[in-house]
Amino acid sequence: MATVSSSSFDVQSLASQYVQADRAKMDSYFSSQQTYYKNRLSAYNAISTQLTAFQDAVSKLSGSDAFKDYGVTQSDDSYASITADSNAVEGQYQLHVSQLASADQYALDFASETSTVGNSGTLTLALGSDSFSIDMSKLPAGATVADLRNAINGASDNTGIKASLVRTGTSVKLMLTSEKTGADNAMSISTDGDPALGGLDTAIAGKSQLSKAQDAIVQLGADQSLTINSDSNTLDNVIDGLTIDLKKVQTDPSETITFSVGRDMDATKKDLNSFIDAYNTLIDTIKKYTTAADGQSPTLSGDSTSRMLQGQVRTLLNGADLSSMGIKSDRYGKLSLDEDKLGDYLEANPSGLNQVLGNKDGLMDKLDTMLDSYVNGSDSVFKTTISSTQANLDRLGDRMDAFDLQMQQQYNRYVSQFTQMQTIVSQMQQTSGLFG
Numbered sequence: 001m002a003t004v005s006s007s008s009f010d011v012q013s014l015a016s017q018y019v020q021a022d023r024a025k026m027d028s029y030f031s032s033q034q035t036y037y038k039n040r041l042s043a044y045n046a047i048s049t050q051l052t053a054f055q056d057a058v059s060k061l062s063g064s065d066a067f068k069d070y071g072v073t074q075s076d077d078s079y080a081s082i083t084a085d086s087n088a089v090e091g092q093y094q095l096h097v098s099q100l101a102s103a104d105q106y107a108l109d110f111a112s113e114t115s116t117v118g119n120s121g122t123l124t125l126a127l128g129s130d131s132f133s134i135d136m137s138k139l140p141a142g143a144t145v146a147d148l149r150n151a152i153n154g155a156s157d158n159t160g161i162k163a164s165l166v167r168t169g170t171s172v173k174l175m176l177t178s179e180k181t182g183a184d185n186a187m188s189i190s191t192d193g194d195p196a197l198g199g200l201d202t203a204i205a206g207k208s209q210l211s212k213a214q215d216a217i218v219q220l221g222a223d224q225s226l227t228i229n230s231d232s233n234t235l236d237n238v239i240d241g242l243t244i245d246l247k248k249v250q251t252d253p254s255e256t257i258t259f260s261v262g263r264d265m266d267a268t269k270k271d272l273n274s275f276i277d278a279y280n281t282l283i284d285t286i287k288k289y290t291t292a293a294d295g296q297s298p299t300l301s302g303d304s305t306s307r308m309l310q311g312q313v314r315t316l317l318n319g320a321d322l323s324s325m326g327i328k329s330d331r332y333g334k335l336s337l338d339e340d341k342l343g344d345y346l347e348a349n350p351s352g353l354n355q356v357l358g359n360k361d362g363l364m365d366k367l368d369t370m371l372d373s374y375v376n377g378s379d380s381v382f383k384t385t386i387s388s389t390q391a392n393l394d395r396l397g398d399r400m401d402a403f404d405l406q407m408q409q410q411y412n413r414y415v416s417q418f419t420q421m422q423t424i425v426s427q428m429q430q431t432s433g434l435f436g
Helices: 011-060 145-154 195-205 265-290 305-318 339-348 352-358 363-375 381-433
Strands: 070-074 080-084 091-099 105-110 122-127 130-135 161-167 172-178 187-191 208-211 216-220 226-230 234-236 242-246 257-263 327-329 335-337
Touching: 011 265, 011 305, 011 363, 011 381, 070 080, 080 257, 105 187, 105 195, 130 145, 145 161, 145 172, 172 187, 187 195, 216 242, 226 234, 265 305, 265 335, 265 339, 305 363, 305 381, 339 352, 352 363, 363 381
Parallel strands: none
Antiparallel strands: 070 257, 080 242, 091 216, 091 257, 105 172, 105 208, 122 130, 122 187, 161 172, 216 226, 234 242, 327 335
16 A cells, blocks of 8 residues: 655745744845934944034134234243243243242140140230131040140141141140241231130240241342232232242342243144144044945935035134134135244234134134034034934834734734644645555
8 A cells, every 4th residue: 555755844944934034024124224314323433422522622712812922932940930921921931939929837845745734724826917716615524735735736727727736755736737828917816814714825835836837939030129028928910921839948138030031832733733633533534424336326426514614614714814824724624824924924914823723703703603603502413413313214114023022923913824834745745645
């Protein structure tokens, strides 16, 4: 009797093949669209990042003092450190440091840090006309010199006197140090004469002065004819726009520090080159995403945002006659700095950079305002464009998820249909076997 072999096939594999065939066209479409939006989103973010960096460079040069960089050249910086700000005036000066400002410091002698100081009466400490008092009755019973130190440092109305203990091995010194320099801040120490303060009064009477309150004294001019007194070793604006930090005394009365104030060309060049570098990087970034390469269409093909931005920036730059200042543009639109030409321009126009670039309504101010509309605020051009592109990508993702669900349902239908088919075939084979 003839027999018919059982026939079977892999239902899941066959269903998967059918589903892959059904979805191939849409998968290709979704993949290309997803790549399109992701690439554009990446491009917009890259340009926006460089645009923000460019605006930072622009903002630093926007303002009437942006290009007033002055430097100081001095013959010796061991006696004083001199710096200039935008209010400085070009010129040459001579200075002699006769005396540094210092603060009062006293040491009061006690046998040990547990020496008692009394629990009644008043201790008064003063710096010039400013004073504060310690009510000794508020100290702990049997108050020691350590308790007094704590009371002085913790006084809410302390006028600037710090107390500390110095242990010499044979005694303890209560150090009273003024935080304020200058002759007008001389320290005074006294009590109200309460008998309980005998030990403290003795220490005050025998105090030793370790440092004296005095003013800084400097003389200006080659003949040192102009004397300046200061309660601080930092002389601010004694000379317009200059800060002079005194370091040590010149022991030779005839010795002077010679220093000159002039434009800091290194700082000016650095500022302009930072602006140029940021602009060139922005141009390179825009070009990267808007120019075809290797036969491929540019990432931002058909995009008007970057083209409009580049056009507006170039219009502003072209209106400022940058070439006369030494800022050149090549045939690719990239900028560079001719330092010699910049130097010649500044020699003929000392305030030219501020007038053309830095002042209100100057180039940098106009650029800053224009760039604001592209990167600052939720409704700025690039934030709106990035948000719109991300929304398109999100919607595409939703469509892809819905399509995946649809294809899963299609797969389930195929599995069900093929399973039924396999059952029918098997039953037919069994039936035909009865007649074999």
